[in-house]
Amino acid sequence: MITIELNGNKQEIPPGSSVSDLLALIGSIGKNTAVLLNEKIVRPENRSTAFLQEGDRVEVLIFAGGG
Amino acid sequence: MDLLPLGSYTFSSRLILGTGKFSDTRTMLDAVRASGAELVTVALRRFNREQMEDDLFGPLSEIGGITLMPNTSGASSAAEAVRAAHIARELSGSPFVKVEIHPNPQHLMPDPIETFEASKILASEGFIVMPYISADPVLAKRLEEVGCASVMPLGSAIGSGQGLKTSGMLDLIIRESTVPVIVDAGLRSPGEAAAAMEMGCAAVLVNSAIAAAGDPVAMAGAFSLGVVAGRRAFTAGLMPKSGHAVATSPLTSFLGKEP
Numbered sequence: 001m002i003t004i005e006l007n008g009n010k011q012e013i014p015p016g017s018s019v020s021d022l023l024a025l026i027g028s029i030g031k032n033t034a035v036l037l038n039e040k041i042v043r044p045e046n047r048s049t050a051f052l053q054e055g056d057r058v059e060v061l062i063f064a065g066g067g
Numbered sequence: 068m069d070l071l072p073l074g075s076y077t078f079s080s081r082l083i084l085g086t087g088k089f090s091d092t093r094t095m096l097d098a099v100r101a102s103g104a105e106l107v108t109v110a111l112r113r114f115n116r117e118q119m120e121d122d123l124f125g126p127l128s129e130i131g132g133i134t135l136m137p138n139t140s141g142a143s144s145a146a147e148a149v150r151a152a153h154i155a156r157e158l159s160g161s162p163f164v165k166v167e168i169h170p171n172p173q174h175l176m177p178d179p180i181e182t183f184e185a186s187k188i189l190a191s192e193g194f195i196v197m198p199y200i201s202a203d204p205v206l207a208k209r210l211e212e213v214g215c216a217s218v219m220p221l222g223s224a225i226g227s228g229q230g231l232k233t234s235g236m237l238d239l240i241i242r243e244s245t246v247p248v249i250v251d252a253g254l255r256s257p258g259e260a261a262a263a264m265e266m267g268c269a270a271v272l273v274n275s276a277i278a279a280a281g282d283p284v285a286m287a288g289a290f291s292l293g294v295v296a297g298r299r300a301f302t303a304g305l306m307p308k309s310g311h312a313v314a315t316s317p318l319t320s321f322l323g324k325e326p
Contacts, residue, residue, distance in 0.1 A: 007113040007114065007115075008113075026114070026116050027116050028114050028116070031114065031122045031125075032122060032124035032125055032158060033114055033122075033158070034111070034154045034155070034157050034158040036154065041153070041154065041157050043157070059113065060113065060114040061111050061112065061113060061114060061154060061158070062111075062112060062113075062114045062121060062122045062123075062124065062158075063109040063110065063111065063112075063122065063123045063124045063127075063135070063137065063155075063158060063159070064109065064110050064111075064112040064121045064122075064123060065085075065086040065087040065088065065089060065095060065109065065110065065121075065123060066085060066086060066087045066108055066109055066110025066138050066140055067085025067086070067087040067088070067108055067110075067138070067225070067226075067252075067272070067274030067275065
């Protein structure tokens with residue numbers, strides 16, 4: 001396993017995982033998410049080919065209620 | 068048709084809804100429907116697998132006729148707000164952004180300097196920028212000059228329900244602005260929304276007054292009526308004020324009295 005930072009917390013994932021694999025792991029497939037990999041936006045069409053490395057920082061964001 | 072122009076968009080509803088603080092998503096969606104709002108604010112948050120129902124993009128899209136206006140709440144600087152706006156645009160596909168930068172959670176007053184800087188950058192990038200500001204006519208004019216589609220001064224502090232405490236300054240902003248002026252925060256009642264519209268506000272943005280009402284869906288409908296009444300009164304033209312009484316009935320020729 002490798003360790004990445006997901007939304008500020010440590011997360012273990014299998015080596016060779018893509019952003020899509022990570023989204024499936026955390027149950028956010030089917031949600032409308034924005035993903036940042038090391039501060040850069042990863043568009044939906046690129047998520048299955050964006051592979052994660054040890055120490056990568058990932059942010060998964062959604063729209064929640066706000067005024 | 069009396070439409071609200073914002074950037075290249077027009078809206079027939081002049082009530083803009085916030086989606087925070089509702090007891091559940093279903094109530095929020097029913098309130099949006101009851102309000103007739105076409106422009107709705109949402110906030111960007113980290114995905115949390117324990118709170119799966121938080122994702123509002125899908126449910127709001129299903130209503131139809133809704134344009135999202137993501138806000139930058141949580142940002143405490145211009146750089147953070149610009150970053151949030153870019154991410155939100157990626158997610159929403161909407162060019163609207165409500166620039167909201169309030170670094171102090173005690174009073175939630177907007178930071179005028181960071182708000183100006185962020186708004187200037189985002190307007191130059193083609194966003195339809197809607198800055199949430201204090202009721203400051205000078206700042207409002209500066210924001211208009213850098214290309215903001217609107218200015219959104221507060222009526223009173225966010226979520227306070229204190230109403231139109233800033234009405235004197237709002238009046239100045241309305242008179243000087245060439246972009247729509249939208250009262251963004253502090254309203255408690257449909258009567259206050261109507262009063263804002265009668266003053267010449269182009270629209271109002273309401274969240275807490277609806278979300279925290281006894282019956283949020285009914286209150287959303289009431290605000291819709293208040294906004295329409297206020298707008299019609301404004302376009303009809305209010306009568307002039309007078310410092311003295313002006314009779315509405317004839318005072319002469321009464322029961323034999325001659326004029």
